[in-house]
Amino acid sequence: xxxxxxxxxxxxxxxxxxxxxxxxxxxxxxxxxxxxxxxxxxxxxxxxxxxxxxxxxxxxxxxxxxxxxxxxxxxxxxxxxxxxxxxxxxxxxxxxxxxxxxxxxxxxxxxxxxxxxxxxxxxxxxxxxxxxxxxxxxxxxxxxxxxxxxxxxxxxxxxxxxxxxxxxxxxxxxxxxxxxxxxxxxxxxxxxxxxxxxxxxxxxxxxxxxxxxxxxxxxxxxxxxxxxxxxxxxxxxxxxxxxxxxxxxxxxxxxxxxxxxxxxxxxxxxxxxxxxxxxx
Amino acid sequence: xxxxxxxxxxxxxxxxxxxxxxxxxxxxxxxxxxxxxxxxxxxxxxxxxxxxxxxxxxxxxxxxxxxxxxxxxxxxxxxxxxxxxxxxxxxxxxxxxxxxxxxxxxxxxxxxxxxxxxxxxxxxxxxxxxxxxxxxxxxxxxxxxxxxxxxxxxxxxxxxxxxxxxxxxxxxxxxxxxxxxxxxxxxxxxxxxxxxxxxxxxxxxxxxxxxxxxxxxxxxxxxxxxxxxxxxxxxxxxxxxxxxxxxxxxxxxxxxxxxxxxxxxxxxxxxxxxxxxxxxxxxxxxxxxxxxxxxxxxxxxxxxxxxxxxxxxxxxxxxxxxxxxxxxxxxxxxxxxxxxxxxxxxxxxxxxxxxxxxxxxxxxxxxxxxxxxxxxxxxxxxxxxxxxxxxxxxxxxxxxxxxxxxxxxxxxxxxxxxxxxxxxxxxxxxxxxxxxxxxxxxxxxxxxxxxxxxxxxxxxxxxxxxxxxxxxxxxxxxxxxxxxxxxxxxxxxxxxxxxxxxxxxxxxxxxxxxxxxxxxxxxxxxxxxxxxxxxxxxxxxxxxxxxxxxxxxxxxxxxxxxxxxxxxxxxxxxxxxxxxxxxxxxxxxxxxxxxxxxxxxxxxxxxxxxxxxxxxxxxxxxxxxxxxxxxxxxxxxxxxxxxxxxxxxxxxxxxxxxxxxxxxxxxxxxxxxxxxxxxxxxxxxxxxxxxxxx
Numbered sequence: 001x002x003x004x005x006x007x008x009x010x011x012x013x014x015x016x017x018x019x020x021x022x023x024x025x026x027x028x029x030x031x032x033x034x035x036x037x038x039x040x041x042x043x044x045x046x047x048x049x050x051x052x053x054x055x056x057x058x059x060x061x062x063x064x065x066x067x068x069x070x071x072x073x074x075x076x077x078x079x080x081x082x083x084x085x086x087x088x089x090x091x092x093x094x095x096x097x098x099x100x101x102x103x104x105x106x107x108x109x110x111x112x113x114x115x116x117x118x119x120x121x122x123x124x125x126x127x128x129x130x131x132x133x134x135x136x137x138x139x140x141x142x143x144x145x146x147x148x149x150x151x152x153x154x155x156x157x158x159x160x161x162x163x164x165x166x167x168x169x170x171x172x173x174x175x176x177x178x179x180x181x182x183x184x185x186x187x188x189x190x191x192x193x194x195x196x197x198x199x200x201x202x203x204x205x206x207x208x209x210x211x212x213x214x215x216x217x218x219x220x221x222x223x224x225x226x227x228x229x230x231x232x233x234x235x236x237x238x239x240x241x242x243x244x245x246x247x248x249x250x251x252x253x254x255x256x257x258x259x260x261x262x263x264x265x266x267x268x269x270x271x272x273x274x275x276x277x278x279x280x
Numbered sequence: 281x282x283x284x285x286x287x288x289x290x291x292x293x294x295x296x297x298x299x300x301x302x303x304x305x306x307x308x309x310x311x312x313x314x315x316x317x318x319x320x321x322x323x324x325x326x327x328x329x330x331x332x333x334x335x336x337x338x339x340x341x342x343x344x345x346x347x348x349x350x351x352x353x354x355x356x357x358x359x360x361x362x363x364x365x366x367x368x369x370x371x372x373x374x375x376x377x378x379x380x381x382x383x384x385x386x387x388x389x390x391x392x393x394x395x396x397x398x399x400x401x402x403x404x405x406x407x408x409x410x411x412x413x414x415x416x417x418x419x420x421x422x423x424x425x426x427x428x429x430x431x432x433x434x435x436x437x438x439x440x441x442x443x444x445x446x447x448x449x450x451x452x453x454x455x456x457x458x459x460x461x462x463x464x465x466x467x468x469x470x471x472x473x474x475x476x477x478x479x480x481x482x483x484x485x486x487x488x489x490x491x492x493x494x495x496x497x498x499x500x501x502x503x504x505x506x507x508x509x510x511x512x513x514x515x516x517x518x519x520x521x522x523x524x525x526x527x528x529x530x531x532x533x534x535x536x537x538x539x540x541x542x543x544x545x546x547x548x549x550x551x552x553x554x555x556x557x558x559x560x561x562x563x564x565x566x567x568x569x570x571x572x573x574x575x576x577x578x579x580x581x582x583x584x585x586x587x588x589x590x591x592x593x594x595x596x597x598x599x600x601x602x603x604x605x606x607x608x609x610x611x612x613x614x615x616x617x618x619x620x621x622x623x624x625x626x627x628x629x630x631x632x633x634x635x636x637x638x639x640x641x642x643x644x645x646x647x648x649x650x651x652x653x654x655x656x657x658x659x660x661x662x663x664x665x666x667x668x669x670x671x672x673x674x675x676x677x678x679x680x681x682x683x684x685x686x687x688x689x690x691x692x693x694x695x696x697x698x699x700x701x702x703x704x705x706x707x708x709x710x711x712x713x714x715x716x717x718x719x720x721x722x723x724x725x726x727x728x729x730x731x732x733x734x735x736x737x738x739x740x741x742x743x744x745x746x747x748x749x750x751x752x753x754x755x756x757x758x759x760x761x762x763x764x765x766x767x768x769x770x771x772x773x774x775x776x777x778x779x780x781x782x783x784x785x786x787x788x789x790x791x792x793x794x795x796x797x798x799x800x801x802x803x804x805x806x807x808x809x810x811x812x813x814x815x816x817x818x819x820x821x822x823x824x825x826x827x828x829x830x831x832x833x834x835x836x837x838x839x840x841x842x843x844x845x846x847x848x849x850x851x852x853x854x855x856x857x858x859x860x861x862x863x864x865x866x867x868x869x870x871x872x873x874x875x876x877x878x879x880x881x882x883x884x885x886x887x888x889x890x891x892x893x894x895x896x897x898x899x900x901x902x903x904x905x906x907x908x909x910x911x912x913x914x915x916x917x918x919x920x921x922x923x924x925x926x927x928x929x930x931x932x933x934x935x936x937x938x939x940x941x942x943x944x945x946x947x948x949x950x951x952x953x954x955x956x957x958x959x960x961x962x963x964x965x966x967x968x969x970x971x972x973x974x
Contacts, residue, residue, distance in 0.1 A: 039895075039897070043895065044376075102903070182841060182843075183843075184843065184955065184957070185880070185881045185900045186881055187903055187905035187906050188903035188906075192956075252885065252893055252900075254957055255957060258957040258960065265840040265841055266841075
């Protein structure tokens with residue numbers, strides 16, 4: 001009657017990993033850092049028959065800047081937050097990864113994992129979306145890039161095909177950016193509202209995380225800032241429009257009404273941060 | 281000295297390994313209230329031991345104060361999580377898989393989840409009858425109200441409360457609520473049982489070995505001396521590891537299996553095993569225009585969940601602590617312990633006092649505001665003094681409330697500015713009556729062994745008692761041994777609760793050392809504390825001595841989001857005499873940090889009778905990042921004073937200190953925890969922006 005122990009697949013090259021992914025698709029549960037997966041397993045929400053561990057795949061490592069920043073999918077949050085090249089050229093991104101959970105979690109959790117999990121209450125997806133990042137995705141048949149705003153499609157849902165793996169993330173040169181993590185409870189809690197805002201080449205992107213099934217970005221509202229000075233009145237207007245545009249969810253960290261109020265405050269503050277960063 | 285807790289050398293109950301031991305898992309009711317029609321185990325393969333209601337229906341019932349519990353839910357499951365069956369197998373995996381093969385038919389029944397509603401005429405009855413337990417944990421007059429969900433009603437009466445209110449110039453009235461909380465001890469509940477020649481041996485993380493032995497004897501129908509309880513150190517307990525938890529189930533599984541059985545709870549099961557009583561408390565407080573308190577009326581509903589456990593005791597302590605450390609001529613208290621179809625609630629650091637101190641000390645600040653008085657001065661004006669009689673009629677000695685309160689106020693610069701600052705003063709009872717015995721054995725190698733039932737749960741009791749013994753024996757503490765409590769070897773002790781061990785064991789130890797010095801090889805000492813209250817009038821001796829404390833907090837509020845930051849937090853605790861300073865300091869700091877969780881974050885969330893946040897991600901406890909940089913405390917001493925217990929005193933003052941600090945900004949909150957959302961509502965109320973119920 002007792003089922004056998006699950007199979008553990010541990011490829012040592014990307015080619016091998018992609019072959020296994022193509023063979024098993026959803027039948028093999030990907031193991032990256034395991035911080036989220038271990039909770040699901042311990043709580044018996046998942047009982048996979050097969051694991052596909054990416055820990056031994058060297059092509060998924062690396063943090064390099066060559067105009068753009070490339071983060072390997074298996075790099076940890078901790079590695080990103082501490083890498084000199086990230087701190088120097090992408091300080092807002094480094095800070096965002098540093099705000100996730102605790103050092104214990106960040107030493108395990110990976111860049112690819114946080115994107116592929118598509119958990120609404122994670123911090124990095126909103127910031128990466130604001131920074132116009134693209135996920136680099138491979139399958140046996142080839143490679144494609146998916147803009148972050150198209151990668152996460154809903155609660156724990158992505159636009160990845162069954163045979164695809166995220167191999168890395170490309171982030172264009174950071175302009176001015178900020179990430180505000182509002183926690184309604186403990187400092188180590190996940191965000192009640194996360195607001196990422198970035199100005200690149202005169203173009204504003206505001207992305208609100210943790211309030212809906214996927215990061216919330218409204219290009220038409222951000223467009224109000226095109227060619228305009230981002231003063232207090234414009235900041236407040238954008239904030240108000242975001243608060244109206246988002247249809248917030250309710251969870252242990254706050255009701256929908258409360259989240260709407262906090263979105264209004266935190267978007268406005270994020271835009272103030274951007275202006276202050278410019279003045280500094 | 282390398283701390284064995286750091287090196288991993290400590291052997292907890294879950295580390296006990298016995299030859300041929302099986303691992304147990306528990307099948308729980310998915311329904312908050314349901315008749316159990318049929319338990320079908322036919323699909324479970326041979327070789328797996330299954331315990332069903334049929335196996336235990338003929339056994340005795342147990343319960344520390346009300347005998348209301350069977351080993352498994354037999355006729356009815358009374359909460360979502362009530363154990364209905366259990367299995368033991370060679371591996372946990374096999375046990376888990378076997379659980380899934382047990383088929384139970386339920387017929388759902390009406391249920392009730394609110395203690396005030398549960399007192400209503402039409403509320404479904406959680407239990408048909410309330411039988412008071414013979415366990416000596418039922419140490420006071422328990423007053424079940426048959427035919428209702430009230431399993432204990434405590435009343436305290438002094439003076440004529442209506443006459444008092446008639447004389448008052450100002451009367452304030454408010455309803456307060458506190459949430460259920462999970463102890464969140466790091467080490468889960470774990471128990472191992474084996475039978476040897478008809479004798480039961482249990483290794484378990486417990487604060488109450490003798491109460492446990494007594495209840496198990498009643499369940500199994502055997503004499504107490506046929507049971508041996510061994511208590512390895514615990515990785516935290518905070519009241520959760522009291523009375524019967526897993527022990528009856530593992531004992532019955534082990535008997536049926538003919539092999540030792542071990543059970544270790546999963547983290548989510550902790551929320552289904554024991555939590556803190558949620559409570560509703562209504563306070564009416566009257567004073568003269570000059571601030572003199574005249575009358576206080578308090579009504580309490582303590583939600584004990586589906587089984588009483590020590591809920592009657594919690595409700596009683598809520599009740600007798602409700603007047604607070606003030607001279608009030610007219611007092612009326614009614615406190616009820618109420619059944620609902622929720623997981624059982626029991627002892628939790630602060631034991632009922634947190635709930636009524638929250639209500640009472642918030643009410644004091646509301647009164648101060650109405651009177652236009654300084655909350656510190658109003659308290660000082662009314663505090664109980666040396667030789668005063670408390671509302672129970674007992675005379676108070678070594679009274680230090682004013683000193684506690686003044687040091688707390690000074691610690692946050694109260695007299696410089698009151699903006700964003702709040703205070704609290706409290707008295708907390710200690711288990712009365714109670715009894716403790718301790719034996720000391722001298723060895724030829726110059727060492728001494730303590731035979732003592734005091735359980736170590738991280739609070740440092742072994743260290744404190746060993747230090748006291750070393751001092752009395754005039755030897756180095758390294759020569760004092762303190763093995764795990766074992767009911768075969770240690771004298772009787774009421775239990776390790778109520779911040780009583782250092783005090784009472786310390787006193788018994790003095791006699792034991794004297795006896796040893798007279799007799800050479802072995803000494804024995806015993807202390808018995810008399811007292812107790814009449815449950816219908818609240819008159820008598822509530823506490824042999826009172827734990828006295830005060831708190832002070834300063835907050836910063838983001839008024840656009842409601843987020844509260846506690847920037848300064850202080851507790852003053854009367855220690856009498858400090859035995860182990862590092863341990864005492866850690867108790868104060870730990871109590872305050874735990875109190876912050878109660879104040880700001882922690883609530884057992886329930887939807888349709890189901891706990892919805894039974895994990896440490898959705899249920900938030902404070903992290904070190906939440907601790908104020910200015911976290912300070914005082915351990916007040918006096919030459920020649922007795923040792924006073926201090927394991928809990930610094931917890932209850934935290935919520936009112938923070939709540940009153942918010943009130944100083946015009947932000948009134950009545951319910952715990954104080955969510956950011958509730959503070960934002962209070963901001964709106966202050967501005968008169970919209971009608972937001974408190």
